Amino acid sequence: MIEIVRLREEHVEQLETFFEAINNLSYVDDFSPHPFDSSNAERICKYHGRDKYCAILLNGETIIGYGLLRGWDEGYEVPAIGLCILETYHGKGLGKLLLDFLETASRLEGASEVMLKVKKNNVAASSLYQKQGFDLKEYNDLFLIGRKRL
Numbered sequence: 471m472i473e474i475v476r477l478r479e480e481h482v483e484q485l486e487t488f489f490e491a492i493n494n495l496s497y498v499d500d501f502s503p504h505p506f507d508s509s510n511a512e513r514i515c516k517y518h519g520r521d522k523y524c525a526i527l528l529n530g531e532t533i534i535g536y537g538l539l540r541g542w543d544e545g546y547e548v549p550a551i552g553l554c555i556l557e558t559y560h561g562k563g564l565g566k567l568l569l570d571f572l573e574t575a576s577r578l579e580g581a582s583e584v585m586l587k588v589k590k591n592n593v594a595a596s597s598l599y600q601k602q603g604f605d606l607k608e609y610n611d612l613f614l615i616g617r618k619r620l
């Protein structure tokens with residue numbers, strides 16, 4: 471059974487394990503919101519600010535997806551979305567599920583818009599975002615910027 475949880479102190483070890491699994495080029499090339507080390511796992515699970523860090527937990531044990539909404543703490547009105555699903559679980563609708571969750575969480579926090587950046591060669595993520603209604607535009611040589619009104 472899956473559940474989406476806000477990361478809390480009880481999840482530190484599970485998040486460390488997830489970060490170990492994604493701390494290689496096949497993920498980091500596309501998804502690198504912060505270093506994937508133990509100190510960040512601990513910091514995120516102990517964090518109590520306005521930004522949101524959440525995970526998809528399988529059978530109450532294993533983190534198979536990680537998502538974040540950032541920017542509010544720094545004073546931005548439009549939060550930036552980031553998400554990553556473990557490769558074994560790709561193509562099962564989890565990316566869409568987590569994105570829907572992050573959009574709804576943003577709406578509940580009063581956001582009228584969400585944004586994200588995606589590498590131009592990241593076909594899976596760009597297709598997901600387009601399908602979800604993000605307007606993707608050129609950001610620079612490497613990245614597209616996506617915005618969606620909520």
Ligand SMILES: CC(C)(COP(=O)(O)OP(=O)(O)OC[C@H]1O[C@@H](n2cnc3c(N)ncnc32)[C@H](O)[C@@H]1OP(=O)(O)O)[C@@H](O)C(=O)NCCC(=O)NCCS
Binds near residue numbers: 501563586598
């Ligand atoms: C991008 C990512 C989150 C997608 O997660 P996922 O769980 O595999 O995606 P879903 O199964 O929910 O797919 C939803 C939609 O995304 C698109 N999509 C997903 N994988 C795709 C692929 N390999 N090629 C093309 N489109 C793809 C499709 O439109 C799909 O809808 P469909 O199943 O009706 O065709 C996942 O590939 C991932 O974590 N990648 C590594 C990290 C990353 O790139 N994060 C985003 C950084 S901006």
